[in-house]
Amino acid sequence: MKLSFPITAIVLEVSMIVLFGLFVKYETEQNTIQQLNVANSTRVDKSLELHPFFRDVHVMIFVGFGFLMTFLKKYGFSSVGINLLIAALGLQWGTFIQGILHHHGQTIYIGMKNMINADFSTATVLISFGAVLGKISPAQMLIMTIIEIAVFAGNEYVVGEIFQASDIGASMTIHAFGAYFGLAVAGVLYRPDLRRGHEKEESVYHSDLFAMIGTLFLWMFWPSFNSAIAETTEQQYMAIINTYFSLVACVLTAYAFSSFVGKRGKLDMVHIQNATLAGGVAVGTCADMEIHPYGAMIIGSVAGIVSVLGFKFLTPCLTDKLKIHDTCGVHNLHGLPGVVGGLASIVAIVLGASKASSVVKQAAALGSSLGTAIVGGLITGLILRFLVCGLSSTEFFFEDSVYWEVPKGREVDDE
């Protein structure tokens, strides 16, 4: 900590201001140049139509992801606080880097759609953050944000512009990508101590309730996430309906399987907080396709089951066998359901639910997202491990007081 963190933050913010000063203008200014004042006000109206979607996605990023991660008993300040920090950086950097890739000419003109896309790029980092939660420093997270968003934007460009694949709700490009990127980083940063379990890697009663705030805001606004950037109003409408029905079905199977695999049929809060959202992830790629409500419900049901089974059987195995420790179980909430989403889109296209893409394009998109994520994550992990100041010992893992002034009697110092 000491100086590495604040200096990194200041340097990054000053860089952002310089980049924005040089390259970024309001969307409306584009029209001023073109002398099209009629088009101008139409564009602004169009832009404001997206405002409600923007706000919903914004709530998911800050309250949804932020509180979802507060389940750890001594890491709530960092969960919600570093979430805010990296989202704020990511929104700036994502706006810029996506602008560079998607716009023509030297200037980036930004409007509501860019702000939504910046939120999306940030979501990717926050998913990866879940895999390394409690194990890396704020300075490391800032660097990871910069690298990951650049890699994400590159893959998104390849998937959308070159492969021309469909991924409206970004099951592949955000969820699977973010999860496998994070897992790759977590693999590189692995410490053998984590195998035995860590006494601070636990929840307390009220921290689990705080996490439910995150779960519910993610759950409620997921239809907006999957429909925000749909091209036509009709696709937007379909994406809302499909996501809604996938989510409700997912809740039922997640509860049922949590009870099935639990001791004496008991429910596990970890499953409820996470697996109930898997339906939103898995329906993402197909959300604007004509999969019918029952099709969405099948996807959601499968996602709920896969996610719970992942938490129960796969996560312990990942830590033991592959030496990848996944704090929030992002593999089960975003990784597997993201892959399910990609595969579902292939099935949907085979069954004729959409003509906008093809099986090959979708398979290429899934392959590209997973491949880029894993390679990008491994390289990022190595950079973070050897070039950026991290935590000296696992004793300081999952512990707010290393980075925060905490109310009396809770301090532990990484010195």
Added chain:
Amino acid sequence: MKLSFPITAIVLEVSMIVLFGLFVKYETEQNTIQQLNVANSTRVDKSLELHPFFRDVHVMIFVGFGFLMTFLKKYGFSSVGINLLIAALGLQWGTFIQGILHHHGQTIYIGMKNMINADFSTATVLISFGAVLGKISPAQMLIMTIIEIAVFAGNEYVVGEIFQASDIGASMTIHAFGAYFGLAVAGVLYRPDLRRGHEKEESVYHSDLFAMIGTLFLWMFWPSFNSAIAETTEQQYMAIINTYFSLVACVLTAYAFSSFVGKRGKLDMVHIQNATLAGGVAVGTCADMEIHPYGAMIIGSVAGIVSVLGFKFLTPCLTDKLKIHDTCGVHNLHGLPGVVGGLASIVAIVLGASKASSVVKQAAALGSSLGTAIVGGLITGLILRFLVCGLSSTEFFFEDSVYWEVPKGREVDDE
């Protein structure tokens, strides 16, 4: 627990998928058949206009009701978790059963309005859930959800289609209905132990703050609840304004009377969490009538007073005399204010605030809602008591650890 719960949940979800596969299509598909592509896009636009109202109601259902019930010190997981579960089931079942009643032909075409109405049907169950909170099992709640929504949809059909009564904010059909249905179930499931009070039926400091999250989201978005399905934009506008002014007035009288009836003038959190919302309930039926802002404020003021007095004097009496134990006091938040709402609409019609309905229609609607609720609730209570696996002893009441893995040292088992 063990197997009865997960098997019930799986059977219900599979049934829903089958029913939706057979009968439910997108609203847009209706037009494809009719070859009216112009009308099609208009319909979708109209549907998306309701999207912001849908989201507000959705937040009320999941965060509002969910957190409002977290006030119990050891029942927060169940409050927010079972709320999510039964809402997810209710949304599917409500969409189907309301579709069957309101649509013509064999196919149900669904859009945003159906999703809002499904949320409404779910609200009814969640109100009843408040009356039996902590005293029934998740499997019992699933069965109750199925029965209650069917009865609710029947009564709603009678009130709206046959009697043609006004009840835009559903004071009678949702609030009074849900409360008296729940009270009837609670009466049948009554256990004599509850009379002496239960050591776990208490809040702790932070559980009361969690509950305030629920209160505030309900309070803020109530204008959307009461206006979501108004026919015309003008009625929608009026319903928003009237609900707003009823709620603000209700807060003042609820605080004043909480202090009046409290020891040494102290405020009671139970009143603040609940009675401040009674204005939203009570203005529901009249919300789209020209009752003027001051009329709405009078209704809200009365509701706040009635609700606090109900908590103070009526709830203990219900338990002692009628052997009905009402955990959340839904009688005071939804029952009495719902009846006030029905009566207010009669007064409003007499005073000429609306010509859309008549005194007789409104009285019939109120009578039907109360009668159906009580009879339906009694029968449901008997079914739950004798046919579905419940809690063996009051020792396990108000206790999460019966159904949930809870952080160490808090387990109690119903074995």
Added chain:
Amino acid sequence: MKLSFPITAIVLEVSMIVLFGLFVKYETEQNTIQQLNVANSTRVDKSLELHPFFRDVHVMIFVGFGFLMTFLKKYGFSSVGINLLIAALGLQWGTFIQGILHHHGQTIYIGMKNMINADFSTATVLISFGAVLGKISPAQMLIMTIIEIAVFAGNEYVVGEIFQASDIGASMTIHAFGAYFGLAVAGVLYRPDLRRGHEKEESVYHSDLFAMIGTLFLWMFWPSFNSAIAETTEQQYMAIINTYFSLVACVLTAYAFSSFVGKRGKLDMVHIQNATLAGGVAVGTCADMEIHPYGAMIIGSVAGIVSVLGFKFLTPCLTDKLKIHDTCGVHNLHGLPGVVGGLASIVAIVLGASKASSVVKQAAALGSSLGTAIVGGLITGLILRFLVCGLSSTEFFFEDSVYWEVPKGREVDDE
């Protein structure tokens, strides 16, 4: 407490109902008189367009301000509860008093814009509430609400109608005004005991997390606050974008400087909860000007730094030297950034970012807001100190159990 509070509340509510009965009508009724039915429905549509902005501002008022103040370990009920109470009163009184000032003729016609403006007037009181939090009684707060909103509306009228200054996001008229008004009241109510620090003026771990709920909802919806009442869609769009970029930049500098000034580089929750919002305050006045995204980012960056430095160095100094005890540090979140906002608008006008106002008008607006706030606050403080029943001893400061029934074992009585 005892009777002074409930009687005050009842008298105020009855007065509101009488005032509304005499003077307030629906906006739509205005047209009925004018026989312009076409204009009527247009007006309602226009009114409903503002509905999403209204809801966002509403969330900021009730959840945002309410939870932001729950950081104190024993004052959460009062923070969120009295916040709700004074907001409910303020919304009624603000609607009335602003209506009197802005409308012509004897009747006040209200619509969505009036409701947003009433929320704004309430925000002013809630900011001042932060300065005196834990130190005054609910009855005192009711009286302060009535006086402050009247003074606020007067100053707002002078700034907007007479000086014709720009202040779209109300950096000067709400934030600086509310802060300095509250500080003046706090100065008059100062007690020497506060100098030594108060054992209850502390947070606990979970109370700090509750406060973050407030921070995040304020942060996310601030773009709506600054754009809600913009005249044209284009200004609204610009205000959203500028506020967004000011806020994200502010987060980075607030974190960096919190770490700079912290012991061993540690972050302070007080800074994160508050200083991350300073960017929203400071960009308010300029939000609808063409300051460009990088201009907004510079304003936000400066605000984040100023706010953290204010918490670290100025607040202790205010208490010690000026005998002004500022519980929530509103001087750092609203006072200083509000002044920064006014000054920024002067710079922006000099640099040609807007032609809607002039340097002189803006300077007059800033002077008027500060002057009116300080004089109004001093007079209000004297009235509260000598005419309204307050807390008898500092022993009862920052303590819920003086006014609330609290869960067992936490009572302290002011008798």
